Amino acid sequence: MTNQPWTTGRWTHAPLAATPDGDDLVVTAAEGSDAWRRTSYGFVHDSEHALVAPFAVGTAVEVTFTADLPEQFDQAGVFVAVDEETWVKAGLERSDGRLQLGAVVTHGWSDWSVAPVDDWSGRRVTVRVSRSDDALIVRAGIDDAARQFVRVTPLDGARPAEAGPYLCAPTRAGLAVRFHAWRVTAADSGLH
Template identity: 30%
Template structure:
């Protein structure tokens, strides 16, 4: 059997990410895919956000793994994100997409700058987005390692996607969010679905707000992403 190769990351902007979801999931991917550090530069007025009845913005720069992943095989992904956060809603971290029958579903999680300081922000989106924030200690200096992981019970893979903050010194995982519906396409009537479903995953940055101050109208946000790694189940 040929050795499985780690697919490259490819830059997309918002909805253009859906183009690669038309392909069937790639089955011969490595169980661990690791990527070197990279920096995403996000222009003002870029975002990933859906709020009824009229707002659906998806023009944020996203480096996606250039191969759809079988949703059933996805185990976890993590990245360390940092940046010079200084403008309302500056953000960056992990982004995951599931194309659906009528609308794409997605999750983003990482740093978001609100109320004058960086928080750990998570948005889960189906027909609309919700949003949660967790305080980040001052000692973190606007940097966090975030992990998304499929919940398991023994050897069984169940419906929820968990969001964790990782303590880099101890390796401890602090659960901050459970998204109960994320794997519903992989569970039908309590049993695993036979039809494979694609998952797209990568890292992103966004600057929804135009920075204040003369000459800053086009100022980009530089989001540094380190240690991006995706793990799959063996089968």
């Protein structure tokens, strides 16, 4: 497992601030930042703050952060970028008064799946995305607990991709997320 320095990679869209604090990075999102394409809402938002680096087949990206997401649609986790119409965001999002674990997968149009994890609020959460020849596998968990399966979605191994930590604040100013780690390791060997 390799710890990625916070100076690795590039921002898809620069945040308002990204401040090192010991081993952590505290990132402040711009109000209105989000990633979504078309489905149901009819709009395209392409303003997420994702710190991404190359994401090779056979590797996994893990991001650990504190789940302090108190307002509607506050979100943080792992972002996988292929192109402007092909990307995945996986992690936590505050929706309808609940902390939700889920993913948005976009191939031209976005989808969205969530499940409530209210007891994760204020805890250290790790989101892990593994890349194989034809898929991404998303898992997540709190503290040192085993990571639970969240999603499997197709991604052609021949397509270059980048991945790393992300956050968005679609509805408000002032969201700051404390990221504790960004790691690269071997991909999970199987789905189950």
